[in-house]
Amino acid sequence: MNDQTLNEKRREFLKGSAIAISAASLGVTAMTNTAAAFAADRNANPFTLVYGGAITANEPGKVHIHPVKYKRDDVDIVANVYTPANFDPKGKCAAIVVAHPNGGVKEQTAGLYAQRLANLGYVTIVADAAYQGGSGGQPRSVDTPANRIEDIHGMADFITLYPGVDAERLGLFGICGGGGYSLAAAKTDKRFKSVATLSMFNSGRVRRNGFADSQLSTIQQRLKQASDARAHEKTGGKILYSGDADMTDTQIAALPFEMYRQGYEYYWRTHAHPGSTFKYTTSSLLDLMRWDATDQMELIEQPLLMIAGSKADSFYMSEAAFTRATGAKDKELFKIEGATHIETYWVPRYVDTVVGKLAPFYGRNL
Template identity: 45%
Template sequence: MKLFKNIIPGAWFMAFACICGTAKAQQQNDTDKVLTARQESIIPIAAYAATGNQAYLSQALNNGLDVGLPVNDIKEILVQLYAYAGFPRSLNAIGTLEKVVNDRQHSGINDAAGNTPAATRFIPSKFAFGKKVQTKLTGTTNIGAPQKYVPVIDTFLKEHLFADIFGRDNLDYQHREIATISALASMDGTAAQLRSHLQVGRNVGLSEQQLRRVAFLISTKVGWREGSTVTSILPELFNTTTADIIKTKNGMTMEKVTFPQQNITVAGHLFLPKQFDRHKRYPAILVGHPAGGVKEQTAGLYAEKLAEQGYITLAFDASYQGESGGEPRFLEDPAVRTEDYRAATDYLSNHPSVDPDRIGVLGICAGGGFAIKAAQTEHRLKAVATVSMVDLGQLRREGLKGMLKPQLQQRLDEVGKQRTREAQGAPIKYVNYVFNSREEIPAGATGMYQEGYDYYRTPRGQHPNSQNKYVFTSLDKLMAFTALDHVAMISPRPLLLIIGQEADSRYFSDDAFARAAAPKELFEVPGASHIDMYDRPEYVPQAVKKLSDFFGQYLK
């Protein structure tokens, strides 16, 4: 059945999330994909099949079928993987595929079957045919030390792997190598074979950029270590550097980076100031996005604007969200969200161009609450700022201005029942942050009701990685979270709270300011609402100017 079948509106709390926005000027060309959606879907399928993770494999298979990967192509991938991951993993994965396809058929989804392989004629012999294929893939007729030591294994490789399997014509060499590289990178003890198949991938026409994308997806789907292993080999193969650099429309330099957060890979955009000199050390600011947002939206906008002021800035996707790793997707776990800020601080503290004694943090909306929570005990963060800050725990417990307090126990009852259903095998239930269409918005709705849709579900702020949903059972963790209990612990480090004067969420910043100890400042932007502060050109420059002055005073 479809993975995301159970997305429901959840109107009594979905409209009160922190919504994400973007500015048209901020553009990283992140929609220019170097692999097709079908090619990308092969990566987690091969990785989870090779590691034997059937639950994640099931989700990956659904995703692959959803983007049009034919059933026979998936069968071929799983057949090929037995040569690399073994019969047990291959057979188990094939069983999972059969169940997924049957479940989808029962749900009325008829997936494309795809092509079946034609009969292969081994001329002049199977060994000679396999040798020809192997030579084409590897670019050499040389054989390795293991084949020399045990010659029969060379016969098996040529006659079976390269003739019987690679000789089947319903999957091209590029797709086969994407699968093989993904599987080998996900398993322990296969570094030599991984290196060889990355070279094979290059030989069959996969570019460095495509292989970097494979490495990135391995990193976020399997693990930071696994993806980093692939990334570390590519410069040697292509005689390049490890950096994945993009130029923004404003002429800024941005690097796509990843870093570990325990066993999860966090994906980020690192913005470098103009006239950047790698021999110098700069002050740095990490930027956290709103709930439901991603780094390409308002967090990236502020990160780029602050980089223009001379800072190294890092906008990152929260764990389980955007391009970052973590399963289940779209989980909102406040403990993990807070730890993301520490992991981002780890990354910046060890960056060769960052002065580790001059790191600040900016959090937007729910990201502001999580930034405050982290900074209370994270002393490496020397200056703390927020824009349109909310405490997502309080917001989930009470709703905006307390309107959901009477429903608290009922909602937690529903969460418990859903956890029981999912423990019995029911699909994950997702709920929306905001209304998906204008027609769903109640008549006379104002404030975040209207703004949420306008920013989150229209071209103004919409982004494909920000999918307007989160795991329903996240609510039990969110409702137990408080961001503002120990704001005073940030002192003697400075705290700046920026809020739109007309924001219906401003009471969160007022509360934080009242609880905080000096030095502290509450800065109002006249005429602005909560979400106006995300990207409105008449308001964002005012916030950026204040932030630049603030960080300039305390970090420079």
């Protein structure tokens, strides 16, 4: 999505705001205003970061950001590495890999938490997924578990070779869909000495069953659509996409799940970024719908911390994964009182609560 398209969408949303008349729509607009107060202006930020309190320059005695590029197999990956204040590239610092949400990019909530973790003294890395954001790969917006999991392994490959990093003290932190993929990566990649998730989203379960298992009756129909989309691609046809939509305030307010209502607010307005999009190739569903983040959860033996909002309508996903993590001897499922799924991405008091839990968790396990 280019800047012109993004601005057109913003204008459409603002127009919708002006005509929204229902109480729910007014609530959406109020949340937009509140969230916008804690967002950064992408155009004014040299690193195009859109989260509140984002770095604007690498200043002495503070956390620094380093845009990097590397190959993951034959795909160009773009990432940001954050280093703590007074970082010594000749030293041995613990590091944390941060995996972004579905449709997200490194400049949004994943970057916020990477910066906050660097402020605690860790080297952190957050990369745009292959085929998404600023990273390479064609066709665009392929979203398969194998790619997302390999992206996490690839971040580990890169950051463990980064000057000043202690490869034996590597942690993993995944947000939303990145949380589900982080669980999958940690099952077999024992370079990760501990794993934490925030508002974990089980992409396979939701793409298969629908959110809150609301689409069980249409599984076979949607599998047929995905199969037809792949056949269409392989015969040289247009790439077909799912998950993308332009919505007015009133349409957003009518969505049945809070996560989606607030998600549109976050990704399309308050923290919008040209690289971020909800869409994915319809053929990706062939892989997504047969995958589940909770399969073989017993393979995770590392310390595990799962964090989610007490009011999140996605909480059932974290709960299901946590219950099945029978191999982890040191594990905790922590609820943030009063928080919804999307609010854990940006609301300052909830972000502080998350960082307050992550600090002692990584402190004792890295």
